[in-house]
Amino acid sequence: MILAINTCLRKVEVALIGEGKVLYERSEDSDRDHTEKIFEFLKEIVPEHTPDKIVVIAGPGAFTSIRIGVVVANTIAFASQAEIYQIDLKTLFDQEGKPFPIFLSAGKLEIYELKSEKEFIKNDATAFLEGIEEEFYGDLSDTHLEALEGGGKKILVQKRGLTFGEAVIKLSKEGKLDNFKVDQAEAVYLKPPNISVSKKQI
Numbered sequence: 001m002i003l004a005i006n007t008c009l010r011k012v013e014v015a016l017i018g019e020g021k022v023l024y025e026r027s028e029d030s031d032r033d034h035t036e037k038i039f040e041f042l043k044e045i046v047p048e049h050t051p052d053k054i055v056v057i058a059g060p061g062a063f064t065s066i067r068i069g070v071v072v073a074n075t076i077a078f079a080s081q082a083e084i085y086q087i088d089l090k091t092l093f094d095q096e097g098k099p100f101p102i103f104l105s106a107g108k109l110e111i112y113e114l115k116s117e118k119e120f121i122k123n124d125a126t127a128f129l130e131g132i133e134e135e136f137y138g139d140l141s142d143t144h145l146e147a148l149e150g151g152g153k154k155i156l157v158q159k160r161g162l163t164f165g166e167a168v169i170k171l172s173k174e175g176k177l178d179n180f181k182v183d184q185a186e187a188v189y190l191k192p193p194n195i196s197v198s199k200k201q202i
Contacts, residue, residue: 003051007069008061012037015165022165059188088117095167
């Protein structure tokens with residue numbers, strides 16, 4: 001049985017997979033309450049099911065949201081002696097089968113284009129999608145979308161064709177999941193955390 005967790009996006013996604021089928025799946029927008037959402041979802045399934053595999057989407061993304069998913073996944077894997085698999089967002093989106101560009105929000109008007117697991121290019125919303133007229137996968141905030149529309153950009157947002165659980169099943173059925181097995185998941189951040197130093201420590 002596979003428990004899959006994704007807190008890298010503005011949505012929190014959890015799926016429970018058994019015998020090649022999605023047994024449970026929740027995907028909801030989270031207004032900076034990823035912790036509350038993830039525990040709400042897990043309380044509905046973990047007490048009655050013991051997964052032998054944990055799949056976590058470990059980035060890239062925002063510092064706090066990714067850290068929540070990775071810590072929860074590592075903790076459950078340790079407690080249940082389950083195998084853990086770390087997948088990046090690019091691999092998750094690639095299961096759609098269409099090589100569209102992937103863009104992620106990163107605070108204020110910053111947008112990152114995701115090229116690979118550890119390669120992402122920062123841009124400003126005012127210069128976003130210069131010369132790009134194709135569809136794209138995006139996890140953009142309302143602020144970003146308003147800025148793009150205000151700049152006269154034609155926005156073609158490609159919605160995901162597969163649910164989170166379906167994408168994980170596809171990876172598993174195609175035998176690709178084993179490529180992502182790790183001893184412990186580690187988060188991949190879009191940018192370093194903005195942690196200020198106390199004046200008392202200076």
